[in-house]
Amino acid sequence: MSDLLTFNNPVFGQFAFYSCIVICKTMAMSLLTSVNRMKNRAFANPEDYKLSRKPGDDGKPVVNATVERIRRCHLNDLENVIPFVLIGLLYVCTKPDPSTALMHFRAFAGFRIFHTFAYLIPLPQPSRALGFLLGAVVTGSMAVAVLKAGSY
Numbered sequence: 001m002s003d004l005l006t007f008n009n010p011v012f013g014q015f016a017f018y019s020c021i022v023i024c025k026t027m028a029m030s031l032l033t034s035v036n037r038m039k040n041r042a043f044a045n046p047e048d049y050k051l052s053r054k055p056g057d058d059g060k061p062v063v064n065a066t067v068e069r070i071r072r073c074h075l076n077d078l079e080n081v082i083p084f085v086l087i088g089l090l091y092v093c094t095k096p097d098p099s100t101a102l103m104h105f106r107a108f109a110g111f112r113i114f115h116t117f118a119y120l121i122p123l124p125q126p127s128r129a130l131g132f133l134l135g136a137v138v139t140g141s142m143a144v145a146v147l148k149a150g151s152y
């Protein structure tokens with residue numbers, strides 16, 4: 001029992017692996033935002049322009065469509081990845097069938113990566129909606145398992 005949330009438990013190991021992938025993907029959105037802020041000279045704060053002021057800059061915050069799209073994608077990751085990680089931890093404690101659990105973890109990571117491509121390319125809808133919905137179904141399925149395990 002005490003080994004459930006350690007790497008002695010293969011299900012936890014797989015959960016940690018796929019969680020780390022989706023967390024790193026979420027973190028990469030910050031980097032991508034920064035790169036695109038610099039590329040498009042679309043900084044959020046007047047003081048940011050002082051780092052690389054160019055002739056003609058008035059130092060006013062600029063809203064750029066690409067930067068805003070990346071930020072929405074980042075926010076959507078936060079809305080979905082955090083619940084996956086929290087519910088996933090509880091799910092691992094229900095001692096799920098290892099192959100079923102692995103299918104959940106892989107599917108969630110795959111759908112979230114697909115959602116990112118669908119948002120940033122962008123792919124025509126309902127591609128992004130499907131990426132979001134299927135990922136949410138995976139987290140929902142783990143939540144049902146947790147609720148069942150805790151309901152007696």
Ligand SMILES: N[C@@H](CCC(=O)N[C@@H](CS)C(=O)NCC(=O)O)C(=O)O
Nearest residue numbers: 072073075076079128129130132133
């Ligand atoms: N916070 C989301 C909740 C619903 C959601 O996540 N929808 C997916 C599929 S349409 C999405 O990618 N929404 C765009 C977004 O969150 O920026 C929203 O405002 O749209």
